[in-house]
Amino acid sequence: MRQMKDSGIEWIGDIPESWNFVSLKTVVSCFGRIGFRGYTQEDLVDKGEGPITLSPTNIIDSKISLNKCSYISWDKYYESPEIMVKRNDIVFVKTASVGKCAIYDSDEEATINPQFVVFKDIKCDTKYLYYVLLSDVVQHPIALSNFGSVIGTITQRQLLSYKICLPNEKEQKAISAHLDRQCGLIDNVIEKTKASIEEYKKLRQAVITQAVTSKGSQCKLSHISNLKNGLNYHDTDSERTIKMLGVGDFKDYLVLNYKEQFSDLPIDEDISNEYYLNSGDIIFVRSNGSKDLVGRSIMVDCIDYPLVYSGFCIRFRITRTDIAYNKYLLYYFRSHEFKEAIKYQCFGTNINNLSQDMISSLKVYLPSIEEQKEIADYLDKKCTEIDSLISKKEQFITELETYKKSLIYEYATGKKEVPQA
16 A cells, blocks of 8 residues: 655645655746737738647647637748747646646647647656646646636746646656546547437427428518617626626527526616516527527526616517417527528528528518417427436536546546556
């Protein structure tokens, strides 16, 4: 049985007697970028002419994807070599998605944006350090330093001061090889489960589309509704707040009916009644940096308190409740047919913005109001069944990720020994 010693940090507890407990700065050289000073916006477009510029979105499941990278134009490009990323360097996010990291495994020339630091001259096994960075040995102090912060951030000085557990080189390699095997098995199950979730989402989409497509008489949306763009607001330090529906509140919901699901908006003046939502209103994402979100819809219900909506949204309110049922239309707006109609309206291209005129001009098939309610009830039941299966699979993924995290922590602190071959 291995001899243990006090690490000196309560939450880490004991570590093996032969291990060292050192600051990160003793095993890496750390470099970062202050900003893109000296560059114009035109210099930073996706020209594909200069070195790849990595951003946090390029780290997917702790691996670097070089798809959808931005580039710096060569004619304006000048970099110090320290922030050029080479194979086996580790890139680490220090702003926003703090703690995401990956080993750079390409020979293609790359640099980093200001959200990153890059670890070079690594004086221990690179893969072992990567696992330590993913573990609570580093992630725990990051979480503490960002307590209560809206946009997380850490400084290079903070990061380099964090203590890590360091066994001898042979044991580092044994731990990283063992974690490669164990985490690989877990990641494989997670990947298959995610693929299964996507299949269930496609099934849900198909069930919705089949139920609402081309049934009844055709009607322009402008004949049964009125639309209104949301509230444009300004920052204020006022302590007076109001509930607001923003794009970030949509998530994967179909209906929002709890007060806690909405954001708090500080206000310092009265708001016109035309920006308040009523139960049964449907809201579209009008504009967003992600084209996939534009056109997404959601319904609000059980609204007995003041609720406004963001200027990035459009409110759709039914005026002919005798011939149109809001829940039926909500499902129709989630159908493949509706999405294709929007694309056709925009000449087949992806859209960055959706307008009231675009929505108003679209046509919808409306069966009788009784049949609309029957279809909506049927879809409520079927979608609830599918969503329940998706939820269970998502919970399984959460459990696997938690297990993987604890596994990395236990080996990175010597709580578990690598099994002998």
